[in-house]
Amino acid sequence: MDPNRSYRHFCAMARSLELIGERWSLLVVRDLLLGPRRFSDLADSLGGITPTRLTERLRHLQAVGIVERDRRPGRREVWYRLTDAGQDLGPVVDALTLWGIRHARPAVRPDETVRAQHVLNGTKVWLDSRRIRPRKGATWVWHFPGEAYTLRYDGASWRLTRGDAQADADVVVRTTPPAWARFLATPTSGRRLPGTGIHLSGMRSAQAEFAAAFGSSLPPG
Amino acid sequence: MDPNRSYRHFCAMARSLELIGERWSLLVVRDLLLGPRRFSDLADSLGGITPTRLTERLRHLQAVGIVERDRRPGRREVWYRLTDAGQDLGPVVDALTLWGIRHARPAVRPDETVRAQHVLNGTKVWLDSRRIRPRKGATWVWHFPGEAYTLRYDGASWRLTRGDAQADADVVVRTTPPAWARFLATPTSGRRLPGTGIHLSGMRSAQAEFAAAFGSSLPPG
DNA sequence: CTGGATCCATGATGATACTG
DNA sequence: CAGTATCATCATGGATCCAG
Numbered sequence: 001m002d003p004n005r006s007y008r009h010f011c012a013m014a015r016s017l018e019l020i021g022e023r024w025s026l027l028v029v030r031d032l033l034l035g036p037r038r039f040s041d042l043a044d045s046l047g048g049i050t051p052t053r054l055t056e057r058l059r060h061l062q063a064v065g066i067v068e069r070d071r072r073p074g075r076r077e078v079w080y081r082l083t084d085a086g087q088d089l090g091p092v093v094d095a096l097t098l099w100g101i102r103h104a105r106p107a108v109r110p111d112e113t114v115r116a117q118h119v120l121n122g123t124k125v126w127l128d129s130r131r132i133r134p135r136k137g138a139t140w141v142w143h144f145p146g147e148a149y150t151l152r153y154d155g156a157s158w159r160l161t162r163g164d165a166q167a168d169a170d171v172v173v174r175t176t177p178p179a180w181a182r183f184l185a186t187p188t189s190g191r192r193l194p195g196t197g198i199h200l201s202g203m204r205s206a207q208a209e210f211a212a213a214f215g216s217s218l219p220p221g
Numbered sequence: 222m223d224p225n226r227s228y229r230h231f232c233a234m235a236r237s238l239e240l241i242g243e244r245w246s247l248l249v250v251r252d253l254l255l256g257p258r259r260f261s262d263l264a265d266s267l268g269g270i271t272p273t274r275l276t277e278r279l280r281h282l283q284a285v286g287i288v289e290r291d292r293r294p295g296r297r298e299v300w301y302r303l304t305d306a307g308q309d310l311g312p313v314v315d316a317l318t319l320w321g322i323r324h325a326r327p328a329v330r331p332d333e334t335v336r337a338q339h340v341l342n343g344t345k346v347w348l349d350s351r352r353i354r355p356r357k358g359a360t361w362v363w364h365f366p367g368e369a370y371t372l373r374y375d376g377a378s379w380r381l382t383r384g385d386a387q388a389d390a391d392v393v394v395r396t397t398p399p400a401w402a403r404f405l406a407t408p409t410s411g412r413r414l415p416g417t418g419i420h421l422s423g424m425r426s427a428q429a430e431f432a433a434a435f436g437s438s439l440p441p442g
Numbered sequence: 443c444t445g446g447a448t449c450c451a452t453g454a455t456g457a458t459a460c461t462g
Numbered sequence: 463c464a465g466t467a468t469c470a471t472c473a474t475g476g477a478t479c480c481a482g
Contacts, residue, residue: 005455005472008268010329010402011339012321012346013251013314019325021244023474030234039445047229050475055446065324076444076482085324091235095316100233103286103306104240108231118232125233181231226453226474242454260464271456272465297463 019064020089024049024057026096029066029082029089034117034162036070036081047113061086097125107185114177116142117162120149122184127151132158132213139209143167144177171202171210188215190202240285241310245270245278250287250303250310255338255383257291257302268334282307316421317429318346330407337363338383341370343405345381348372353379353434361431362390365398392423392431409436 007014020026024046031037031045043054052184058080061067066086070079082089095210100106101122109116120142136155141164142147173180179197193211200207204218211218228235241247245267252258252266264275279301282288287307291300303310321327322343329335341363357376362369362385368387394401400418415421416434421428425439432439 006330007248008330009248009339010327010333010335010398011248011251011318012325012327012343013318014248014321014339015325015327016317016321017247021242023242024241026230026238027228027230027235030232040443043445046476050477051275051446052448053474056474078445088320088324092313092316092320095313096237097234098230098236099309099313100237103309104233104236106231106233106236109227109229112229112231114231118230118235122233149228156466177231264464269456271458273457273467274455276465277455299464 014091020061020066020092022057022060024053025061026089026093027033028054028061029086030093030121031091031117032067032080032082032086033090033121034160036079038077038079042080045115045117067091093121094125094128097122098129101129103128108178108181114181116144116147116149116177116180119177119181119184120151120160123180124151124158126184127158127213130133130213134209134213137168138209139165139169140171140173141165142175142180146177169202170206171200173210174199174201183214191216224332227410237313241282241287241313243278243281245274246282247310247314249275249282250307251314251342252338253288253301253303253307254311254342255381257300259298259300266336266338274298276293288382315346315349316344318343319350322347322350329399329402335402337365337368337370337398337401340398340402340405341381344401347377348379348434349407351398355430355434359425359430360386360390361392361394362386362394363394363401365396387419390423391427392421395420395422404435412437414439 006018011211020029027046028042031042038115039054039058039115043049043051046054058067058069062069063159065083066089067080068083070081071077106122134153136153140151143164147162150161150165150169152159152161152165162194175198183191183195183198193214200210202210208218227239241250248267249263252263260275260279264270264272267275278291279288282292287310288301288305289304292298293300327343355374356373359374361372364385368383371382371384371386371390373380373382373386396419404412404416404419412435414435414437421431423431429439
């Protein structure tokens with residue numbers, strides 16, 4: 001088992017792919033980008049990966065300095081998190097995400113699992129690519145059953161975090177991962193907000209700005 | 222042989238990786254980013270790939286709309302080039318290249334082939350990441366034995382093209398791929414220009430700007 | 443329940459040789 | 463020049479089991 005098979009090119013991209021080019025590796029990084037996760041969190045959000053494979057990938061990512069393993073004394077769980085080098089893979093994930101949005105037909109397939117984090121990362125990359133630029137600090141919160149995510153515009157780009165921004169949300173979206181996924185997969189011309197399984201709250205002007213960002217408009221009244 | 226094995230995630234990045242995540246695929250794209258190449262050009266610049274694998278990757282990239290195959294009537298050669306979707310993978314290649322420069326120890330290994338295109342793409346990404354911003358239109362040309370490459374600053378980022386920019390070069394670098402690779406792999410504090418196997422020409426002020434961009438300075442006189 | 447390990451079948455890749 | 467053919471090896475998935 002030598003996942004480090006070299007391409008033998010003097011090429012920085014080839015070097016990167018020698019470290020994170022195997023199947024699943026970048027998906028593990030993607031799922032750690034918003035913060036530490038346990039083995040079983042990863043196994044769940046990665047869907048089809050087998051425990052063997054996940055163990056192997058985590059060990060390898062740890063060996064090359066992308067992932068750190070954190071076991072607190074007295075605690076049974078093991079938390080995995082990204083090192084600084086791992087966090088620096090964010091732009092790689094975003095570039096692949098943007099290309100996928102543009103060229104890889106992002107319709108929801110019937111047999112797919114839909115995770116909130118993945119859908120919202122797509123939302124973030126899409127907003128960045130569309131140059132959606134509200135006032136600095138604008139904050140939109142998605143409430144899904146059991147979890148919440150926040151997108152905040154920092155004046156230059158959008159930032160995705162896990163959890164609820166509490167009081168300072170301009171818009172709160174209540175929906176489910178599949179409902180929001182279907183909305184994103186709809187061409188802008190066919191989008192309606194609020195829509196099936198999507199409920200908005202917040203000041204009307206903020207809701208209108210939100211809807212406009214996604215190519216929709218609010219119904220009158 | 223099903224290179225489209227789905228991850229079954231509703232995730233744009235996973236979609237992308239289903240199309241270009243297999244070994245060699247992104248390296249083929251990388252080598253086509255500067256223009257069409259023949260099968261044997263690719264086999265050469267990709268070094269270790271076997272003909273079977275290269276054929277398979279090209280067919281697959283063609284099937285998913287990233288590569289086009291072009292055979293002129295009466296000609297034996299087949300030219301491969303990127304579609305627009307393929308060209309859009311440029312940011313993915315650049316993001317991986319930048320990560321590799323920062324985190325994947327880009328020293329030249331003894332058994333590696335060093336291709337001018339790969340080294341200069343690293344040079345381009347490095348200049349972009351360092352925010353090296355000369356006047357708009359600034360043009361630096363590298364002359365290697367048998368081939369030439371041009372880097373030009375367009376006011377926002379650096380552009381790499383194959384071939385000589387002819388008369389409007391501000392600086393011309395005469396060197397070899399390994400010599401320039403060793404220069405790039407040297408920490409900025411240890412770089413010297415001109416250096417071993419690296420010869421500069423152009424107005425002295427332009428040469429000084431060039432050297433400064435790479436963290437070096439010119440010797441007095 | 444968390445975090446694995448093991449076994450086996452199959453898919454993906456590499457090495458080498460050869461062809462129109 | 464642009465591939466095929468054949469065979470060996472490596473990587474991955476599926477299923478099952480196990481220790482703390």
